[in-house]
Amino acid sequence: MIYKLQFVDLLPYWDVLARGLVFTIVLTCVSTAAGVAVGTCGASARAFGPRWLAGVVAAYVEIIRNTPFIVQLFFVYFGLPTLGLKLTEAEAAFLAMTINLGAYSTEIIRAGIEATPKGLIEAGVSLAMTRMQVLRHVVLKPAFQKTWPALASQIIIVMLGSSVVSQISAEDLTYAANFIQSRNFRAFEAYFVVALAYLLLAITARALLRGLGARLFPGARS
Amino acid sequence: MTDFSVWVIFSNLLLATRWTIALSLIAFVAGGVVGLALLFARMSKFRPLAKFVALYIEFFQGTPLLMQLFMLFFGVALFGVEISPWTAASLALTFWTSAFLAEIWRGCVESVPRGQWEAGSSVALSYMEQMRYVILPQAMRIAVPPTVGFSVQVIKGTALASIIGFVELTRAGTMLNNATFRPFLVYSLVGLIYFCLCYPLSFAAKRLERRLNAAR
Numbered sequence: 001m002i003y004k005l006q007f008v009d010l011l012p013y014w015d016v017l018a019r020g021l022v023f024t025i026v027l028t029c030v031s032t033a034a035g036v037a038v039g040t041c042g043a044s045a046r047a048f049g050p051r052w053l054a055g056v057v058a059a060y061v062e063i064i065r066n067t068p069f070i071v072q073l074f075f076v077y078f079g080l081p082t083l084g085l086k087l088t089e090a091e092a093a094f095l096a097m098t099i100n101l102g103a104y105s106t107e108i109i110r111a112g113i114e115a116t117p118k119g120l121i122e123a124g125v126s127l128a129m130t131r132m133q134v135l136r137h138v139v140l141k142p143a144f145q146k147t148w149p150a151l152a153s154q155i156i157i158v159m160l161g162s163s164v165v166s167q168i169s170a171e172d173l174t175y176a177a178n179f180i181q182s183r184n185f186r187a188f189e190a191y192f193v194v195a196l197a198y199l200l201l202a203i204t205a206r207a208l209l210r211g212l213g214a215r216l217f218p219g220a221r222s
Numbered sequence: 223m224t225d226f227s228v229w230v231i232f233s234n235l236l237l238a239t240r241w242t243i244a245l246s247l248i249a250f251v252a253g254g255v256v257g258l259a260l261l262f263a264r265m266s267k268f269r270p271l272a273k274f275v276a277l278y279i280e281f282f283q284g285t286p287l288l289m290q291l292f293m294l295f296f297g298v299a300l301f302g303v304e305i306s307p308w309t310a311a312s313l314a315l316t317f318w319t320s321a322f323l324a325e326i327w328r329g330c331v332e333s334v335p336r337g338q339w340e341a342g343s344s345v346a347l348s349y350m351e352q353m354r355y356v357i358l359p360q361a362m363r364i365a366v367p368p369t370v371g372f373s374v375q376v377i378k379g380t381a382l383a384s385i386i387g388f389v390e391l392t393r394a395g396t397m398l399n400n401a402t403f404r405p406f407l408v409y410s411l412v413g414l415i416y417f418c419l420c421y422p423l424s425f426a427a428k429r430l431e432r433r434l435n436a437a438r
Contacts, residue, residue, distance in 0.1 A: 063417060081405075
């Protein structure tokens with residue numbers, strides 16, 4: 001017997017899919033902003049902070065980069081409540097994604113910071129810029145410019161990784177696919193359509209981030 | 223309810239780690255073989271083939287690994303074939319790994335200067351001979367650090383196999399958590415074991431990369 005694919009059966013569930021899509025987009029945007037902020041602080045602390053702080057940040061980065069996202073998510077969602085921190089599914093998803101992206105972007109931005117020649121910082125200081133001004137204009141901006149492509153692809157990886165949050169019943173795109181296939185048993189169709197949605201999201205995000213990079217850093221290569 | 227000591231939890235997790243390691247090895251080795259084939263196809267002069275492989279890579283890099291697992295697990299069942307979580311996880315991870323490795327290796331091959339190809343053809347080597355004797359030996363040196371680095375992603379990727387019911391480290395953690403209600407402890411231990419598996423590889427990748435950069 002040859003199975004006939006029936007994509008029409010997905011149509012009644014378009015609202016579930018739309019809600020999942022919006023959730024995934026919002027989750028990605030919010031945790032990207034928060035994660036890159038964490039990464040900026042982390043990278044600055046690692047490069048210029050006191051010894052102990054740099055050590056703490058390094059440990060954070062290595063722990064997150066060497067454990068699977070799903071374990072981090074379970075730890076946040078199931079583990080933290082035993083310490084008294086109760087989180088909803090969406091909050092746990094957001095927190096886990098921020099922690100995850102924070103570690104990766106710390107490492108990426110740090111590479112950019114390390115590439116800053118010492119002379120540039122000294123030049124900034126000799127122009128009577130404050131430490132914060134040097135950090136912002138002389139160190140961080142070129143660091144972001146240099147590492148933007150790496151940062152952009154990490155953001156997309158994190159967005160694709162967000163499909164795992166369906167496992168704590170956060171209602172994202174993957175959750176929508178699970179929901180639909182549990183109702184109409186069109187598993188392959190549901191997952192195929194959602195996979196294509198992710199693919200489109202990834203392609204769109206890549207184009208948007210490239211455009212944003214060109215906007216933020218005019219005159220930069222690529 | 224029976225009491226679980228920390229040691230009982232830990233030893234059970236360690237037993238399940240076998241399957242994480244086995245699945246990682248299968249995915250990495252099979253993914254490497256398929257990835258190498260994809261690399262040649264991607265760089266072939268036969269345009270439609272190169273285009274097809276580019277699409278394959280785009281698909282597997284642009285969709286979540288979890289979706290690939292689900293599609294394989296449920297998609298194969300449509301043909302009336304029972305597929306075990308073992309097979310589904312191995313296949314999905316192999317496809318996923320091959321796509322990434324092919325792309326990583328292509329970057330390495332392309333980073334070999336064009337002059338090397340030209341030098342090869344000027345001494346009348348065929349395309350395959352140029353690859354075999356001139357390009358690949360150089361590209362392989364460059365490819366070692368990112369390949370080792372990617373193996374960490376493969377190990378972490380196997381954690382998703384838990385979702386389709388394959389009992390490896392993460393799944394064992396979930397089961398133990400359900401039995402003991404000590405999520406903080408269980409997931410800390412699970413994280414620790416993954417860390418012990420992954421960190422040496424990450425460290426090696428970093429060291430190898432530094433050494434390669436120093437040599438040039």
